[in-house]
Amino acid sequence: MIKPRKRMRYDGVVVAAPASTPYERYSTETAHWWIAKALRQSIKSAGLAPRDIDGFSVASFSLFPDTAVGLTQHLGLVPRWLDHIPQGGASGPSALRRAARAVQCGDASVVACVAGDTNHVDSFRRMLSSFSRFAQDASYPYGAGGPNACFALLTDYYMREFGVGREDFGRICVSQRDNALRNENAVMKKPLTMEAYLAGREISDPITLFDCVMPVAGAEAFLVMREEDAVASGIPHAHISATIERHNAFAEDPIQMRGGWEMDIDELYGMAGHGPGSVDLLQTYDDYPVIVMMQLEDLGFCAKGEAARFIADKDLTVSGDFPHNTSGGQLSAGQAGAAGGFIGLVEAIRQVTGTAGATQVADAKRALVSGFGVINYDRGVCTSAAILEGVS
Amino acid sequence: MVTPLQKPPKKNPQVRTRVPTLPSHYRSRSALFMAATAAEGRFMLQVCAEPDCGFVQYPARDACSSCLSDRLVWQDVSSRGKLIATSTVRTSTNTYFRERTPWRLGTVHLEIGPSVMCHLHSEVAVGDEVQLINRLDKSGQSVLLALPLEKAPLQEDDMQLRELTCDPKFRRILITDARNPNAYALAKNLLEAGVSAVFVGEAESWRPYPDRAKLESLQGVELVSLDVTDTSSVQELAGEFGGKVDILINNARFVRPGGIQGRGDVSFAMDEMQVNYFGMMRLAQAFAPAMAGRSADGVNSAVAWVNVLSVYSLVSNPGFGSFSASNAAAHSLSQCLRAEMVSSGVRVVNVYCGPTEDEWHQPLPPPKVPASTLARELVKALQAGLEDVYVGDIAKDIRRKFMESPKVLEKEMTSLEAL
Numbered sequence: 001m002i003k004p005r006k007r008m009r010y011d012g013v014v015v016a017a018p019a020s021t022p023y024e025r026y027s028t029e030t031a032h033w034w035i036a037k038a039l040r041q042s043i044k045s046a047g048l049a050p051r052d053i054d055g056f057s058v059a060s061f062s063l064f065p066d067t068a069v070g071l072t073q074h075l076g077l078v079p080r081w082l083d084h085i086p087q088g089g090a091s092g093p094s095a096l097r098r099a100a101r102a103v104q105c106g107d108a109s110v111v112a113c114v115a116g117d118t119n120h121v122d123s124f125r126r127m128l129s130s131f132s133r134f135a136q137d138a139s140y141p142y143g144a145g146g147p148n149a150c151f152a153l154l155t156d157y158y159m160r161e162f163g164v165g166r167e168d169f170g171r172i173c174v175s176q177r178d179n180a181l182r183n184e185n186a187v188m189k190k191p192l193t194m195e196a197y198l199a200g201r202e203i204s205d206p207i208t209l210f211d212c213v214m215p216v217a218g219a220e221a222f223l224v225m226r227e228e229d230a231v232a233s234g235i236p237h238a239h240i241s242a243t244i245e246r247h248n249a250f251a252e253d254p255i256q257m258r259g260g261w262e263m264d265i266d267e268l269y270g271m272a273g274h275g276p277g278s279v280d281l282l283q284t285y286d287d288y289p290v291i292v293m294m295q296l297e298d299l300g301f302c303a304k305g306e307a308a309r310f311i312a313d314k315d316l317t318v319s320g321d322f323p324h325n326t327s328g329g330q331l332s333a334g335q336a337g338a339a340g341g342f343i344g345l346v347e348a349i350r351q352v353t354g355t356a357g358a359t360q361v362a363d364a365k366r367a368l369v370s371g372f373g374v375i376n377y378d379r380g381v382c383t384s385a386a387i388l389e390g391v392s
Numbered sequence: 393m394v395t396p397l398q399k400p401p402k403k404n405p406q407v408r409t410r411v412p413t414l415p416s417h418y419r420s421r422s423a424l425f426m427a428a429t430a431a432e433g434r435f436m437l438q439v440c441a442e443p444d445c446g447f448v449q450y451p452a453r454d455a456c457s458s459c460l461s462d463r464l465v466w467q468d469v470s471s472r473g474k475l476i477a478t479s480t481v482r483t484s485t486n487t488y489f490r491e492r493t494p495w496r497l498g499t500v501h502l503e504i505g506p507s508v509m510c511h512l513h514s515e516v517a518v519g520d521e522v523q524l525i526n527r528l529d530k531s532g533q534s535v536l537l538a539l540p541l542e543k544a545p546l547q548e549d550d551m552q553l554r555e556l557t558c559d560p561k562f563r564r565i566l567i568t569d570a571r572n573p574n575a576y577a578l579a580k581n582l583l584e585a586g587v588s589a590v591f592v593g594e595a596e597s598w599r600p601y602p603d604r605a606k607l608e609s610l611q612g613v614e615l616v617s618l619d620v621t622d623t624s625s626v627q628e629l630a631g632e633f634g635g636k637v638d639i640l641i642n643n644a645r646f647v648r649p650g651g652i653q654g655r656g657d658v659s660f661a662m663d664e665m666q667v668n669y670f671g672m673m674r675l676a677q678a679f680a681p682a683m684a685g686r687s688a689d690g691v692n693s694a695v696a697w698v699n700v701l702s703v704y705s706l707v708s709n710p711g712f713g714s715f716s717a718s719n720a721a722a723h724s725l726s727q728c729l730r731a732e733m734v735s736s737g738v739r740v741v742n743v744y745c746g747p748t749e750d751e752w753h754q755p756l757p758p759p760k761v762p763a764s765t766l767a768r769e770l771v772k773a774l775q776a777g778l779e780d781v782y783v784g785d786i787a788k789d790i791r792r793k794f795m796e797s798p799k800v801l802e803k804e805m806t807s808l809e810a811l
């Protein structure tokens with residue numbers, strides 16, 4: 001048995017240049033197009049040029065037959081460090097922590113991390129049927145198609161196990177819609193009331209329309225670079241206090257009631273030097289509200305099964321006492337494929353660098369971002385999280 | 393409560409017949425073993441064969457998820473478990489399910505370890521102890537369905553279960569050969585299973601045969617003119633009845649003892665091929681397209697094509713060597729028919745029968761298959777939704793040996809001792 005060693009901190013490395021494209025319901029453009037759009041925006045906002053990018057990290061489902069390699073030639077990048085992150089909703093913090101080590105160790109000076117996908121009229125259905133081998137063999141043939149079935153089942157279990165009602169989930173969805181109304185890139189433009197939430201069209205019991213994200217096209221990007229370079233160039237930036245990542249945790253659980261965060265939060269907060277109570281805002285992965293509740297529990301905000309009660313007396317909006325998914329999250333901004341794994345992180349960078357504009361949380365200094373991805377069969381396999389701290 | 397199946401009304405010729413759609417047929421090659429075992433209605437999972445492991449895997453893997461060994465062995469295992477979560481699908485990205493909503497699915501925690509996602513019978517509810525069955529769906533691939541532990545009243549009428557079976561209830565059957573000594577037993581068992589009509593094909597109606605009066609006496613049986621060796625006869629009947637056949641049972645058979653050298657000429661061999669091989673081809677060319685077009689046609693949709701084959705289609709029985717060869721050809725053709733029918737969802741069922749209790753097998757020692765046993769097993773297989781059925785002790789014995797080693801079986805069947 002080999003004991004894990006204490007990890008090095010991310011001293012001297014910062015994250016900067018958050019970029020988000022507007023999201024579109026359907027697009028005739030390709031993933032390459034969307035990725036280029038976010039990348040250009042990010043690089044430009046830092047006052048850099050493409051030739052300054054010597055590290056490149058990509059997350060996307062719809063690049064086929066290309067990978068990050070094909071993109072270098074397509075986009076004319078000449079990186080000396082290249083990564084492809086197939087972690088879906090967990091890809092943001094995972095891309096960040098890899099890039100941070102590359103910069104820290106000198107393998108690259110500026111890493112551009114980008115996630116994006118297109119959404120053609122029939123691409124979502126096609127993507128679902130070939131998503132993973134286990135999904136193809138053992139979940140897709142059962143009717144719901146894609147993650148709706150898995151999340152319906154675990155939402156059903158969660159509700160009965162912990163006595164949670166649909167209104168509890170509704171609180172999350174309604175507050176995120178409020179936040180999305182401040183985000184001009186979001187696809188959802190109309191307010192959502194609790195009544196409308198509860199009256200949402202049935203999808204797969206107990207999941208209804210407003211529990212589900214809308215697949216869209218879009219892209220998100222950020223840069224990871226040396227702190228001295230960011231300071232010298234006057235680029236707004238944030239420190240990386242801690243990150244974690246875990247895959248296929250708790251495989252022995254008969255149905256997913258917790259994610260890999262639970263295995264690693266002591267290390268997360270240990271490295272950051274503070275607990276969950278010290279963060280100013282939280283960005284969770286929110287493809288369905290039940291998974292938001294699991295993150296609240298597994299990230300230590302409350303005990304297992306207590307999330308509904310925890311949020312009951314909290315205001316989750318931008319101006320509330322517990323700002324959560326401040327750009328509207330995927331539930332209201334849309335799920336742009338793998339960019340759904342970046343949306344919370346990119347928004348968190350804006351928040352702690354004070355550049356969030358209309359969604360800015362007052363005095364936001366510390367943000368916790370968590371990712372959850374890849375419903376490989378019956379549960380999400382990848383989990384990740386990162387704590388960012390602004391420079392005062 | 394199961395909603396009792398309603399006898400379908402007469403078809404309205406003005407209404408467009410629903411075009412068949414299928415659930416997803418994509419599977420990994422490892423998962424095809426689930427389909428192979430579903431064909432016989434078995435519930436098998438991979439178990440790690442490492443002595444200190446024994447971990448049960450699901451979904452199908454190529455290496456053990458506990459110890460990384462590649463020694464995964466498919467084994468019959470307990471299919472019992474607890475239904476821990478359920479959902480009712482109201483809308484789906486898949487057309488097949490979209491047309492059949494609401495559709496129930498669930499998570500069953502098996503007592504042997506893994507959790508599985510499965511279809512649900514209407515009689516099971518969350519928290520119930522259930523048993524899973526492994527069956528082929530309309531795409532011809534394996535799926536799991538949770539049934540109650542105790543058989544429910546009208547259990548077979550459940551819509552989701554009926555999608556996986558070929559239950560003859562309220563369906564119309566064509567039996568191709570009235571002269572086969574099994575025709576009466578088949579018709580009788582099918583009528584008892586609740587079919588709407590049984591058409592029985594009769595060649596050369598002027599030539600008498602023992603069971604004719606008995607067949608005619610059965611309420612619901614209609615004798616129709618059909619000679620599987622005559623292309624125009626087959627086409628004529630298909631023209632008249634093609635749109636009314638929901639299950640076709642090809643029991644036409646020509647059998648004589650003998651192999652190659654004892655016969656002296658090929659005339660019996662040609663008769664065997666005419667009936668056993670070309671007969672199937674003629675029937676398929678005439679009836680299969682209409683059946684394929686009606687596979688999503690409600691309660692009495694076209695659902696199965698049954699070939700009654702000899703188990704010696706798998707390995708030669710030299711005493712009936714030429715007959716065996718014609719059945720090997722028919723068996724191969726049935727596989728081709730399966731491939732051609734898979735896009736329609738109509739199942740091609742092969743019944744592998746041991747030596748039957750009839751005049752041509754008279755000198756053979758027992759065990760032989762009586763017509764009543766064949767008929768009972770065939771109907772049971774349709775109700776259970778099987779694709780491969782082995783009838784009689786000899787057929788089951790040959791199956792086991794064939795699965796173990798076709799070559800060892802050949803050595804056994806062709807040894808001096810066997811002759």
Ligand SMILES: [Zn+2]
Binds near residue numbers: 457461
């Ligand atoms: Zn093992």
